[in-house]
Amino acid sequence: MNLDPNRKFWNPERETMSRDQLRDHQFKELQKQLKYNYENGLFYKRKYDNAGIQPGDVETWDDFYRIPTMTKDEQRAAQEESLERFNHPYGMLACAPEEKFVRISSTSGTTGQPTLYTLTKHDVNVNRQLHARKLWISGAPPGLRVLHAMALSMFTGGVPVIDAMMEYGLCVIPVGAEAGVARVLQFVDLCKPHLLACTPSFAEYIIEKCPEILGKPASELGLLAIGGGGEPGLGIKSVKNRIAKGFGVRAPGDGIGGTHNFHGYTCGVDHDKGMHLVSEDYCILELLDPVTKESMELKDGAIGEMCYTYIDWEGTPLMRYRLNDILEVTTSPCECGDPRLRFRIIGRADDMLIVKGVNVYPAAFKNSISKFAPRVSGDFRILLDAPPPSVKPPLKMQIELGKELTPDEIETLNKEIRADMHGDLRVTPAIEFVPPNTFEKSTHKGKVFIKLYEEKPADEDIAEIHPLKQK
Numbered sequence: 015m016n017l018d019p020n021r022k023f024w025n026p027e028r029e030t031m032s033r034d035q036l037r038d039h040q041f042k043e044l045q046k047q048l049k050y051n052y053e054n055g056l057f058y059k060r061k062y063d064n065a066g067i068q069p070g071d072v073e074t075w076d077d078f079y080r081i082p083t084m085t086k087d088e089q090r091a092a093q094e095e096s097l098e099r100f101n102h103p104y105g106m107l108a109c110a111p112e113e114k115f116v117r118i119s120s121t122s123g124t125t126g127q128p129t130l131y132t133l134t135k136h137d138v139n140v141n142r143q144l145h146a147r148k149l150w151i152s153g154a155p156p157g158l159r160v161l162h163a164m165a166l167s168m169f170t171g172g173v174p175v176i177d178a179m180m181e182y183g184l185c186v187i188p189v190g191a192e193a194g195v196a197r198v199l200q201f202v203d204l205c206k207p208h209l210l211a212c213t214p215s216f217a218e219y220i221i222e223k224c225p226e227i228l229g230k231p232a233s234e235l236g237l238l239a240i241g242g243g244g245e246p247g248l249g250i251k252s253v254k255n256r257i258a259k260g261f262g263v264r265a266p267g268d269g270i271g272g273t274h275n276f277h278g279y280t281c282g283v284d285h286d287k288g289m290h291l292v293s294e295d296y297c298i299l300e301l302l303d304p305v306t307k308e309s310m311e312l313k314d315g316a317i318g319e320m321c322y323t324y325i326d327w328e329g330t331p332l333m334r335y336r337l338n339d340i341l342e343v344t345t346s347p348c349e350c351g352d353p354r355l356r357f358r359i360i361g362r363a364d365d366m367l368i369v370k371g372v373n374v375y376p377a378a379f380k381n382s383i384s385k386f387a388p389r390v391s392g393d394f395r396i397l398l399d400a401p402p403p404s405v406k407p408p409l410k411m412q413i414e415l416g417k418e419l420t421p422d423e424i425e426t427l428n429k430e431i432r433a434d435m436h437g438d439l440r441v442t443p444a445i446e447f448v449p450p451n452t453f454e455k456s457t458h459k460g461k462v463f464i465k466l467y468e469e470k471p472a473d474e475d476i477a478e479i480h481p482l483k484q485k
C-alpha cells in the first residue's frame with residue numbers, strides 16, 4: 015500500500031465531492047439499486063407493487079420519497095415469512111444468491127429474534143473502505159498496533175471492525191471486552207499497543223482499575239489514542255474529558271458504523287456538532303419529520319428521525335429503513351476542512367416528548383444536567399403522568415445529587431439548571447432533587463421514564479421514590 019502520509023482523506027475523490035456532485039452520484043446509484051432490489055428481492059418487489067411504483071418510475075427524489083419506509087419489525091416479519099416459505103431466513107430480504115454471502119451479521123438487540131444482514135465480498139470490501147476512511151481521519155496510520163477491547167462478536171464493534179482494521183494495515187491484538195479488565199490490562203502492558211479501542215464505559219473502568227491491577231495509572235500505559243464507540247458516552251463532554259485525562263491522550267475519537275453503511279467519525283474540532291458522515295456515497299441519509307414521517311430537507315440544524323437507504327450494495331440492501339434514532343445535522347462548514355455534513359444522535363424517536371409544542375429528548379436533558387457535575391451525579395428520571403409524547407407542563411423531573419448540599423445550595427442549583435434548560439431546550443421543568451445514590455445503577459441503557467400512569471406506586475413506594483419529601 016502506497017500512502018501519502020500528508021493526504022487528508024483516504025479516498026479524496028469520493029470523500030471531497032461537493033454536495034451537488036454527491037447528490038448526482040447518489041441518484042445514479044439509487045436508480046440502479048432500486049432496479050436491482052426489485053428484480054432480486056421478493057420483499058422489495060411486493061413493497062413497490064403495493065405502492066404502485068416500478069423502479070423505472072423513480073425519476074426524481076420526490077418519486078423516491080413515495081416508496082414506503084421500512085421498519086425493523088417489517089424486517090423481522092420478512093425474515094419469519096422467509097423461514098416459513100423457504101426454511102431459511104434469507105429468501106425475502108437478501109438480494110444476492112446465497113452462495114455469494116461471505117458474512118452474516120446481526121444487530122446486538124436483545125429482544126426478539128435477531129435481524130440478519132448478509133454481506134457479499136463486494137459489500138465487505140465497501141465496509142472495509144468505510145472503516146479505512148474513519149481510521150485515516152482519526153490520525154491512526156497503518157502500521158500501528160491496536161488493542162481491541164470491544165465485544166468480539168458478530169455485532170457492530172466486533173469481528174467486522176477487526177477485519178477492516180487488518181485490511182487497513184493496523185496490527186490488531188483482539189483481546190476483547192469479554193476477557194475482562196485484568197486480562198485487557200495485562201495485554202496492554204505486555205504488547206505495548208499504540209491505540210486502544212473500547213466503549214467509553216469500559217475505558218472509564220480501565221482508568222479506575224489500572225492502579226490496582228498494574229500498580230500504575232492508566233496515563234503511564236504509553237497509549238497514543240483511544241478510539242471509542244458503541245455507546246453515546248463520548249458525545250458527553252465530561253466523559254470525553256475524563257477519558258482523555260485518565261489515559262493522558264488528546265480527546266478520544268468517537269465513531270459509529272460496523273457492518274452496515276452508516277459510518278461517522280469525530281474530527282476533533284467541535285465535538286458538540288457530532289461526527290462527520292463519511293459514507294454518503296454508499297448510504298442515502300434522510301431525516302423524517304418525527305410526527306408526519308415526511309422526508310425533511312437536510313439543512314443546517316435539522317432534527318428528525320433517521321432513515322437510510324443503501325446504494326451500491328448486494329447482500330441485504332436496506333431501503334428507506336427507519337432506525338428510531340433522532341439525529342441533528344450540521345451542514346455549515348467545519349473548521350477541519352472536511353466538507354461532509356456532521357450529525358449527532360440526540361435520542362430515540364420513541365422517547366420524544368412534546369412540551370408546549372417543543373420536541374425534546376431525554377438525551378438533551380442529560381447533556382444539560384451533566385454540566386452541573388459534581389453537584390449532580392448526572393442521573394435523572396422523567397416522571398410521566400400520561401403516555402408520551404404530549405406532556406402537560408411543567409415537565410416533572412427528579413435529578414440525583416452528586417453530593418450532599420444545603421437547602422440554599424439546592425435552591426441555587428435548581429435555578430441554574432432550570433435557566434440552562436430554558437435557554438437551550440426551551441423547556442422549564444419542575445425539578446425535585448434526590449440524594450446521592452438514590453437511583454439504581456445499571457450498566458445498560460438507564461431507565462429514564464417513570465410511567466406513573468402505568469403502575470400507580472403504593473404509598474411506601476412513593477416515599478422511596480421521593481425521599482427528600484420526607485425530610
Ligand SMILES: [Zn+2]
Pocket residue numbers: 281282283284290348349350351352
Ligand atoms: Zn470537522
